Amino acid sequence: MIENFKETLNYDIQQEKMKLIDAHVHLSDAGYAGHIDELIADAKVAGVVALVTNSMDLQTCQNDLKLAEKYPDLVYPALGIHPWNVNVLKENELERTVDLIQRRKNLVKAIGEIGLDHKYETLWEKQMMVFDKMLRLAEALDLPVIIHSRGTTDKIVAMLPSYRLKRVLLHWFSHSISTLYRAMDDGYLITEGPSATYSKDIREIIEKVPLTHFLTETDGPVTYWKRPYNGQLTKPSFIRNVVEAVAEIKKMQADDVAQQIAENFEVFFGIKLN
């Protein structure tokens, strides 16, 4: 009897637990080296049920695949070449990355993090060449794309319709509201993270974005200095703060926000959550 009661109780607790999503994190970043097991354990306790680990170059692609194999049904890899790395690509690194993604396409859930960054304007042609290659790969493999667009969101939103991409995610969206509406019209999703608790601009974007076009992220490892983080290195468990901030902004229950985000995740990535 007691055993049965315990089982029922556990079941109820499970049911009540919010399913949280970190749709953009960099688990292979050096900042997390040696701490992955504890990060994952901490994330699970917080209710995180999916982490999309985004690569930056060939080496992080290889490592993200290993993490996806080590933590099945929890860690999902988004592979690609980040615009910050276009100038330090080794010989054949781009070709080898494309080849790796093609060979491991059954495990790969998105092409990311890819994009264009205005701070590296001297490398514009090279950035464009790599970005185009990544977008063509996403087309060919019918995969979603996760896009970095610092200072380039307008340009990217204008150029993407010339590709046959069905699923586009603009990560840490921080551009104008008019660009947000254009991206929404094209069916794109955006992610926001821990800055949702303190940034006026990000909170305005969250207020305006339809929740059906929204996912949560941490983009870790990043150090957030403002409250409530106070200089801590981001952990996926911070997603709980993000969901609570979104609920407050949208005047909704946190449970309902989390549920909609979990549904968005399943549809966008084509992944069934446990």
Ligand SMILES: [Zn+2]
């Ligand atoms: Zn990122």
